[in-house]
Amino acid sequence: MIDHRKLGRELDLFHSDPLAGAGLPIWLPAGAAARHAVEEYVRELERRAGYQHVYSPPLAKRQLFELSGHLPHFADDMFPIMRVSADDEFALRPALCPYHALVFRSRGRSYRDLPLRIAELGGMYRAERSGVLGGLSRVRSIWLNDAHNFCALDQAGEEIAAILEMIRRAHAALGVRPAGFRLSLRGTGGKYVDNPPMWDRAEAVLRDVLRAQGVSYVEAADEAAFYGPKIDVQVVDAAGREMTLSTVQLDFHQPERFDLSYVDSGGMRRRPVIVHRSIVGSMERLFAYLIEVHEGAFPMWYAPVQLEILPVGDVAVDGFFRAAVEAGLRAQVAAEGSLGSRVRDAAHRRVPYAAVIGAREAADGRVSLRLRDGRALDAMPAPEALELLVSDARP
Numbered sequence: 001m002i003d004h005r006k007l008g009r010e011l012d013l014f015h016s017d018p019l020a021g022a023g024l025p026i027w028l029p030a031g032a033a034a035r036h037a038v039e040e041y042v043r044e045l046e047r048r049a050g051y052q053h054v055y056s057p058p059l060a061k062r063q064l065f066e067l068s069g070h071l072p073h074f075a076d077d078m079f080p081i082m083r084v085s086a087d088d089e090f091a092l093r094p095a096l097c098p099y100h101a102l103v104f105r106s107r108g109r110s111y112r113d114l115p116l117r118i119a120e121l122g123g124m125y126r127a128e129r130s131g132v133l134g135g136l137s138r139v140r141s142i143w144l145n146d147a148h149n150f151c152a153l154d155q156a157g158e159e160i161a162a163i164l165e166m167i168r169r170a171h172a173a174l175g176v177r178p179a180g181f182r183l184s185l186r187g188t189g190g191k192y193v194d195n196p197p198m199w200d201r202a203e204a205v206l207r208d209v210l211r212a213q214g215v216s217y218v219e220a221a222d223e224a225a226f227y228g229p230k231i232d233v234q235v236v237d238a239a240g241r242e243m244t245l246s247t248v249q250l251d252f253h254q255p256e257r258f259d260l261s262y263v264d265s266g267g268m269r270r271r272p273v274i275v276h277r278s279i280v281g282s283m284e285r286l287f288a289y290l291i292e293v294h295e296g297a298f299p300m301w302y303a304p305v306q307l308e309i310l311p312v313g314d315v316a317v318d319g320f321f322r323a324a325v326e327a328g329l330r331a332q333v334a335a336e337g338s339l340g341s342r343v344r345d346a347a348h349r350r351v352p353y354a355a356v357i358g359a360r361e362a363a364d365g366r367v368s369l370r371l372r373d374g375r376a377l378d379a380m381p382a383p384e385a386l387e388l389l390v391s392d393a394r395p
């Protein structure tokens, strides 16, 4: 069976070291190159959709998480408090929202600022039990593609609809095949904020959007965030386990806790709502899924190495290599060993293209491209080959 942990080792994508600890994967150069390409794509998608990116620290004073509600409702999933001195205690953050609420609060806001879309691909930490950790799918250090859209309640439906559209677009580019949509609702017990009218209102907004978009979905009780219901986009891994990748959540609770407000067009002070959303989920869970669904053969645009250049005999390939790198391609030269073994090795590492350059090709400035599925293209002029590769490297 396909297992991202095994493929991750074979393809040198990531590494888990017992000295660092379980659930704390290290992204090796090949995995990091693929992740970087995906991060760039997502940031650009967000930038074009009117998001503004921020950076915030992975820890904060405990008071921040008391105010946000994480310590009262979510402490079981958090690492223990770090005590520097009696009045100086810190927590590793289990979510980014509290910092983004501080971004909203960092100056006065008016209705003209809304929707204010604050995005960050940031680190957060969950105290998962060591027994459940494995590869990239369950980790303690999580890098989440996150954003919080602060808006007026009557803007929330349109905002959520636009987010669902972004999710569809990103999934198509990445090769994600969603298994279904889930409306995740509250359960009973102290885990959830006790405010039934608030939950009813938020649920109604999410249901309206799903209905208006004609999305079929299942409902699941006891799967909401502690502060509000959510629309989850589910995927199924190679072992048949269902998990949430993308999510959109509607929150009336944290705006209240942080006393967030803006001035409306009539000069009245109003409370915004927060739409929490992740287009592609955490980098760890996303790649656990992508490695399996593509069997390591990522689409060209986020393949760790996109082009392997294979010189035959004593030919100079430096010019072509430099031109490929200049054109933005992740290229490398493999000169050692027989041509057959190098072609096989590149295919085994799922490199999308190998460029074979022998004495004849070198003499008339041509290259022969081979694809990882075994197909070989006729020799073509080097600039033409680069053009083809560059266009294939677009998401």
Ligand SMILES: [Zn+2]
Pocket (backbone or CB within 6 Å): 095, 096, 097, 148, 276, 277
């Ligand atoms: Zn959030």
